[in-house]
Amino acid sequence: MGNYVALTKPRIIELLLVTTVPVMFLAERGVPSLWLIVATLVGGTLSAGAANTFNCVYDRDIDALMDRTKNRPMVTGEISPRAGVVFGLVLTVVSTAWFVAFVNVASALLSLAAIVLYAVFYTMILKRRTPQNIVWGGVAGCMPTLIGWSAVTGTVGWPAVILFLVIFFWTPPHYWPLSMAFKDDYANAHVPMLPVERGAIAVARQIVAYSWVMVAVSLALVPVADMGWIYLIAALVSGGLFIGEAHRLLHLAKQGAATKVLKPMRLFHFSITYVTLLFLAVAIDPLVHLAI
Template sequence: MWIASKGEVDSFQLLITLLGGTLAAASAQVMNCIYDRDIDYEMLRTRARPIPAGRVQPLHALIFAVILGVLSFSLFVVFVNLLSGLLAMSGIVFYMLVYTHLLKRNTPQNIVIGGAAGSIPPLVGWAAVTGDLSWAPWVLFAIIFLWTPPHFWALALMIKEDYAQVNVPMMPVIEGEESTVKQIWVYTLLFIPCTFLLVYPLGVSGVIYGIIAVILGAMFLQKAWQLKQAPLDQDLARSLFKFSILYLMLLCTGMVVDSLPMSHQLIAALGDNLTTLVSLIPLS
């Protein structure tokens, strides 16, 4: 939203979009907990969730999820625009129908394709500001889409036995650790270059974001490479998983800071000063 508005996002629009997006994500997650209540009960990590623990009945949870979804769509349509509301709802549908129902229990590529659901929020944010979708939000979509496998497979390496126990075919369970970390490395090599497309050729982000993207990208590559050299090292998998969260947060922060008018003024002033200094250098 900050990029689309060139650093001058409307605060009320921002608040409504964040609230609507949160409600949509919550609706999808509640539905997921209903659908996966059988395996959630079997896994120690998820057994304490409200439905498998018996604190909430599935029917009550479904009513709650529908209310959340209706509230989300209503907020978008009334206060923002129809496109952003439809995109938010498409995230719920894709997450539940494609990822949770069709992919999660049937293929080790579940998180790759299913990652599209988690990549929709940038489309929602961009549409909320502009009312349409240009190339920039699709690049943001691609960044998160390609970031998701390294992020989630690092987690899957840590809890491989939990997934094996309930027959969820996550990559480490089916293909093993070595194959998984190779895939992590490949996807890392794919998504890091995508982060620079916002600078060139799209030109929607500038120098500040570019510097942040280079530093964070180098750190991510280093951690992914270390894990590739030691696929069985749980500490390295945990380190990559935790950093992947920090990485995306800082990368997005860089986008926001770079989009601010103050940042544009600072870079312009530095550029003018540099030009002046260069002009003072004698040519002979």
């Protein structure tokens, strides 16, 4: 059972769920029903698990070439490709049925779209073909914001779209530092991640650009969703720190610093802190609304 759980990439699922529940609080402008939260989290976990399972099955050849992924169950042979596909299909069917039965049809369709976007659009089409793979392929990771909103309202509203865009612009400066740290792994597997195809300076410049746009978009939520001081301060402070980390990376890259000096994983880890703090503020602001 542990190997099947590993296929679903639980750590990634945790991050996806962090962006789901706060949006539900915002959509409700308060605390949604506990059952709806639980039902949405269960459905989201199953859905993300399905997408990640298909990814592990399809990428088993390149995972075998990378130190970071060589011990995954599909690589070691502990789970066969056929069993992996069946497991992914079961999770897809169950997650979709769960959303229809216990949340709503809109969330079910968005959940199914997220699976297809990640398993097909990113994994099968983009990942091995373009250095911009994580940019457009990252759309799948933005879907929890829409799912969280639709779970409460049955529709997709502009605040959810804004938060969707925040995650869209957050994904490259989140993932590219990881790719910089494991550049040799990706190169060995012939995966054209941006750090493999371009130098550290070029990558850092794009990270800085995306970081600025991400913060600007996050501030757009204030007028669109009538956010208060709690969210505004959180967005400004955490966003400012994020931009500072991005510029630190660019500064060191321009100096020709080696990877161990660049410490790209520092930005990677902070990006997780950033999105956690920002979405925590999204949840708290409607509860303790201090009007601007």
